[in-house]
Amino acid sequence: MSHADSAQRSVVSLAGIGANTAAKLEKLGIFTLQDLLFHLPLRYEDRTHISPIGSLKPGVSALIKGTVALTDVVSRGRKSLIVKIGDGTGMISLRFFHFSAGQLKQLTPGTVISCFGESRYGYAGFEMVHPEYTVISSADMVITESRLTPVYPLTEGVRQSTLRKAIKHALSLCQENPSWLTDWLPSSLLKSFNYPSLMEAIHTLHAPDESVTVQALYSGSVPALKRLAFEELLAHHLSLRLSRHQARAWQAPVFSLDPSTRRHFFKSLPFTLTGAQQRVITEIETDCKQPHPMLRLVQGDVGSGKTIVSAYAALLALTSGLQVAVMAPTELLAEQHFRNFTGWFKGFQTEIVYLTGQMRGSARKSALQMINEGSAGIIIGTHALFQEQVNFHKLGLVIIDEQHRFGVDQRMALRDKCGLENQRPHQLVMTATPIPRTLAMLNYSDLDISIIDELPPGRQPVITSVIPAERRPDVIARISSWVAQKRQAYWVCTLIEESELLQCEAAEKTYLQLSEALPGIKVSLVHGRMKSTDKDAVMKAFKNGEYDLLVATTVIEVGVDVPNASLMIIENPERLGLSQLHQLRGRVGRGQDASYCVLMYQSPLSDTAKHRLSVLRDSNDGFVIAEKDLELRGPGEVMGTRQTGQMQFKVVDLARDTDLLDNVQQIADSLITETPEAVSPLINRWLGKSTHYAEV
Template structure:
């Protein structure tokens, strides 16, 4: 048996309960332990003079106890003051025993380690680690930096450190186990250590490695592992792209008269960017290999008409098309648009959602099975087992990041017969920074619509403090008086004292009272779909003037008459999400405004972020800045099924490593293809093939 694959329960001191807790962290084998790296380090290698301490500093100090006391006021705590001749610091314990009273008697020397903070009586350390020593020269220091690992409930640093120490011993005794998958020449070119050395360095850094170097990512061992992890993700996706090439797909030949008739029937002309992306799609669909293309376009750039043109290609060639949207509201909007655009064509457009019931649902299912329905637009309901297609040739997925992996996979496999797969067009209005796109979509060809249709007015964005709320409310009155509509976005539904956010329900009530002549509607995520849709439809049909909403309207309907948006507490949201929300206005020919109403005082980062949004309407610029400020998890919304999670790599810190990844990936496939599955297994295990869609 491969010793790296042996279960953690085989290690000394790990029983069933501990193994179970380690399992919650994904640590099931010795190899998992080796790749469970510290998320920070503590420096207990040297003693700092107490006089050098500042608030926020974590340090090891030695001092003599001057006095000890139990403070009954407020939350009961044990405090004692220690000094070393250079200064003094308070130690505070909220959880303490009678024994500690004895330990910290005046005159005793102690060595303590903790973060220093500003307390009522100056600098203090709360619940420090401590050791009683015989005098100032008997300080207990460590030879190396102390690793601090991510934990789960019921697991201590001690337990995990002992387990990892044993895993490192196994590798020390059998160095061949951690064999390098990267060629020696490549490691030399990049100046990287071997895998075994890198792992050893990060779990137990020697005296030459500083905490600062580990934090900024300049340690070669850290760079090497981050590079290998990013490479493994790229290889997994590239492998899938290669595997997909064995499948056949239907060939769509462009029918010139039909295409010309379609474009001439539109009430607008396509932009140069739309025409370029359509040409890329047409070239894909002429091949007998499945198209896997992502179309990125900023809010309002016209991705939907590109999708409609692609659907026409498929239907003209005699194939069915399925378009899946994340919400019923958005799906219905697509239905209206596509029905208008295809009105002069001999195509049957149908709708299917969870709300479709009885005879209507049965008729759509029958039409899809016998081929009389050419285009079906719907929600998650499209991939239910009961939905069978006659000859599905194209799958279009709107706002792809809103769907879990298995949902999209299920739809693609609807027509997976005799080695055939439908072409797939994936659309997103969430611009993805180039660095992320290279990794997240290594299996997709990416097209970008980087031009807005003529006549679209840029949205004027203003950043204002919530103290000016009364002015804003007065402005809504004027706005509605001009027969225009507005959105008021709250970032929370329920009251939260700590975040000082206005609740949506309360805000709707307050605004309705303050604006008696204004028709106010409310929509939030906890309402039933049918209730939500009814309110949104009423707003679209101008039966409401002001819509108070949570972020559920981020991907929503097109209401050209709504040209004013107020976003409360914008400092709580990411830039990309704020940009998406702002994109609900600016859809008509008149001026549009977005007011970002923040709670004072703003942190420097929040001020920076809101400034970026105020100064730019370009989603790609905003996404790049968002990545720099907040990291990939927030930008991509990695709470979603199957999104990339990194153990070591940090895309803000390691962005410079990405440029070389595609070339190295190609080199490995060509020169050492057997290393590819080993690398993927090492970093990704047998996790869901998230790119299989």
């Protein structure tokens, strides 16, 4: 093995790591010494000094030393061992739920111990639950550490002590052999940003010396942290750039459209396109005339008319003799696309097929056959389009709606069964979630971005008001007069904690209360635990005017179009992100009349919550709102990092490290031209096994 790649040695080469532990470490993505070095601490514990018991604060972990005053076994509630210790400045109880007879003997009054844990308020003043402790046998025993203690992300069967020991060993090996771990960032860059070398940075984060405080590590002001965060952002950016480069190398069918078909299509529409829609259509057309795959993201606020733009792209594929797949995250949305496309393509000889997971029997069989033979021109559906039994005849264009709801693997699965010889379909991705520039650069730098920044004429901005829940009776009265004018309304019950079950229960309760409070008004209910078919039936009935008021959970966030529903009440809006609230609000204002959204919050509101809701009240611009959301809550919430397709970072915290993004693009350019050999190793170091995503 050459020196240069010795950091690629298996972790089994370290003392104390056998095959069994190595297999467990693989679950953490740790295979080699390099992986181990890049497995950075989640947080740090400060055992560098002893805190007086009298100075402890709730929720803060500290190292203390004291003499046992009392030991007692309490059987109230869960049986537990209580040990009271004091140091002259104060007393604290240590509580152990799991204890042995040996501990009872060991922790007798008069014994001096040191312990580390988080203090909190208990029944009788301050307590620590299950602290780590050591009995102090001699006066000169050293109990403090010289450095902060790292706490690593773990997996079942791997202990902190095992990881700490292995990482310490790996660090010393790499320090003895500096050539093992190549620093791929040019020294001129390190100099201009005042960044330490790679080995220095890694050492600082695993074993910070006394000059580094916990606060500095958490705030991200430590140069070592900045350097690694920058390198990680660079690796992500490079991987997307590379994937774009690879995509450009693929062949794709060239679309062409004769001007008369184009004129006929636009003439047959019941509306005129806005300037922004026409501009985006031209961008798509230019892409699809190239012999390599289009990868374009169309961003447009709720109601800006993205779907018709995608329908025009579909027309390009159809007239070139190819199939189109349109994929939506919910059946409701897929059905809406099906209705829209069916209307717009009435005068064109094309079969439109609808495919969802609910389809069974002969309907499903004939749909699959039409897709396979090519008699189906446009195929619209949900995740069902990824299923193995679905095989396209010649798929020329993939349209994905609300892209952040699909994982990367799913998009790849669809692309891989297009039935084209040595070619890839064009991809058009749509989202109504405006993505702040910083995140777009990170998550979508493999895509060209188009923005529809103009609402169709006649669309009214939604008038938003913020009121306390104490005024609920007034709001209910307002619904009565609203319905009397033959209009419909939504009542949205938001998340209670993270539990879908509780959220659905809250919606059911609200539904019963409102049905009682509003006799003579037809109320319906839709929530996430209902079967898709039942949900769709309720939504359809609401759209057809059979109900006046729809009580719903946030399942209605995406894409349902009911022009007559122009009042929305959102309960507990302080629990949702601004972008999500903006999405919900976009369900009203679909018609020609003035529309209203009432944000009904629980008092008292924190200052941040007040500020957030006022942003929403004062703006209808999704981009302004998304930027604010990023500022106030951080990126995981904005992007919905819980989705499978989003980036997971080891070091980067986007809320903290946004300023680092400013130089990423420029440094990436110079690496690609000046040291191209650094690109792949950098990507592999940070993204490891996940780089098969590079081609999406």
